Amino acid sequence: MTTLPSSIPASGPPACGRGLQTLPQSRVLPLAGTLFGTLFLAACATPQPAPVAVEDGATRTRIEAAGTELERDRRAILAMAGEYEVRFAFDETVSLRPGYQRHEPYRSGAFETVLVIRNDPGQISLQHLLVSADGEHVTKHWRQDWTWQAAQRFEFSQDQVWRVRPISDPTTRGAWTQCVHEVNDAPRYCGTGRWNHRHGVSTWTSDRSWRPLPRREYTRRSDYNALDVENRHTITPGGWTHEQDNTKTLRDGERIVHTLVREFGFNDYRRVEGFDFSPAYDYWQATRDYWARVRRQWQRRLQAHGGLQLKTPVDGMAMIAPLFELADQARRGQAVPDTRIAAVFDAWVGPPPPLPDRDSGPELADAPDAPGALAPPASDPVAGSDLPAY
Secondary structure, X not given: OOOOOOOOOOOOOOOOOOOOOOOOHHHHHHHOOOHHHHHHHOOOOOOOOOOEEOOOOHHHHHHHOOOOHHHHHHHHXXXXXXXXXXXXXXXXXXXXXXXXXXXXXEEEEEEEEEEEEEEEOOEEEEEEEEEOOOOOOEEEEEEEEEEEOOOEEEEEEEOOXXXXXXXXXXXXXXXXXXXXXXXXXXXXXXXXXXXXXXXXXXXXXXXXXXXXXXXXXXXXXXXXXXXXXXXXXEEEOOEEEEEXXXXXXXXXXXXXXXXXXXXXXXXXXXXXXXXXXXXXXXXXXXXXXXXXXXXXXXXXXXXXXXXXXXXXOOOOHHHHHHHHHHHHHHHOOOOOOHHHHHHHHHHHEXXXXXXXXXXXXXXXXXXXXXXXXXXXOOOOOOOOOOOOOO
């Protein structure tokens, strides 16, 4: 198994070749499908000229000009699309367990473009693609799916297990559910909340929900296995921000054993000009149909049993690697039959285990190819529209 680095310095990727030189060629391609892989593979290259940060004053005008609150929400979500230099910062703040010592802050950065891959009245999907500083390497990064007044969402239940659960009417009425997916489109977490457009600022704040350890942590931490999180997205003149109020927690199944520490996460997406993102667009043009088929596999597995369980180790590389290898074949114009995609899922994805003293989750009826948050209630004004697969 490839060991990914525990951290990346704020100044950029690691020194030329460090860590890569010991990898056989067969492991370099799967590594290229990760954030760390992009940073590693770019380490020996000459970066592009420094991009220039820009502000878009028209974004605020477009949001405020919307005729309804729903359309203001939609325009705020769509405003997250664009080309960015991103800074990731995570700081442990309040120790909650006797004797716990706060860990060092985490800092990293990347160039990232965010594409709109679905734009329907009540559902929007944004795909993030990373580009290395030299422009030579592209990583399909995370995806965020937004659903208006969602009836259900998947929730992180325990290690490698997600369950589909209903959202109460008071929680979902007038709210958007955001579901976030891994680099290989596996589920990570969902949150539900309302956009607030007061005082000329658009901010969405989620309810609290559970998520698994982030990739920056599970390669070096074993003292907790879940995050209790509230998320906040804000549209800014120069881009947008993602704030996280995290509590690092050890759980036994869905039972809390103890909490360790609070953490503040701040991801700053600053719109830039002068950086060549065309390799990302070329990659997506060549592979988007393939990844649409992968997404449909995930959705079918979630629907079939009201959730799913991953049988991979926590790093997920046993499934990430073959899916990215198939994506590379698609990129090179080779046919990738559905049977080969399904074989990867058959090997590593199964139904969730039953919960003690309760059902394993609701059995879902056939639903449109919605993201992690499933179809809105039939009474919703946008329900009934023929939402196509993306």
